[in-house]
Amino acid sequence: MFNRTTAIVLLVAVLAGAAGLWVSSRYFGSVSGPKLPQTTAVRLFDPPRTLPAFSLRQSDGTQLIPGELKGHWTLVFLGFTHCPDVCPTTLAQMSVAQKRWESLPEASRPRVLFVSVDPERDTPDRIGEYAHGFHKDTLAATADVPALEAFTKSLAMVFAKVPAPAGAPADQYTMDHSATLAVLDAQGRMAGLVRPPFDPNAIAADMVALSEAAP
Known part of the structure; x- marks a missing residue:
């Protein structure tokens, strides 16, 4: 299980990795792909990164694996249902x-x-009841801690x-977590991110444009 020091160390590591990826793509070139529209809220990566295998448990009891995310641009948000402020605010903005x-069309809807x-x-x-309270189409999933650690690190x-x-009672703990939104493309790859503060209208415009441009 993470403690706060471990989380800080990992955060520094993943930020360094992201910076390295950006420098690499900027100065040494990138894999060519379909031209995507200019975005304002979504910061796109070039090239997108293929995610390692993962398996999460969806609210309906089925497994969420990489193949399930293909065909749609997806915004991924980390949180927890006992979150007092950031999570409900973000999910309300996403709604x-x-x-x-x-x-x-449902087939291409973000x-x-x-x-x-x-x-x-x-x-x-x-988590299903919680997420659907904000919008009926929101997908909700979780997993055991090791699987979550691997997925979030990716x-x-x-x-x-x-x-x-x-x-205080031991079960009154809280969770620290990243507040950014990960953006997955229609191939299920890590294609970008959205940093807070969030503008839901700008995010919607970007996601619609990306979905309509996806092959």
Whole structure:
């Protein structure tokens, strides 16, 4: 299990890796691919990165594996249902974006994936009820801690359990986690990110443009 020091060390490492990838693509060239539209909220990577194999448990009990994410541009957000502020605020903002693209065909409509990093308290049923309270189309998933650590690391994100304050019940702990949104392309690759503060209308415009441009 992560502690706060471990999370900081990992955060530095993943940021260094992201910086190295950016420098490499900028100065040594990148793999050519379909030309994508200019975006304002979404920062795109060139080239996108293929994610290692992963398996998460969706709220409906099915497994979420890389193949399930293909065909749609997807925004991935880490959180937990006991989150007091950042998580509900972000999911509410994403629901505004989701309403903007509801008219797109379901086959190419962007998606939002909420991944709980608190499997100790967040059962599949709980995360589904929580996520769908913001928007019915939001996907929700979790996994055991090792699987979550591997998945979040592949997205250059981190999370850590913060113990409950002295004198409080042990189950009143909280979770530190990355607040950025990972952007996956229609091939399920790590294609970019969105940093807070979030503008749901700008995010929606970018995701619609990317979805309509996807081959």
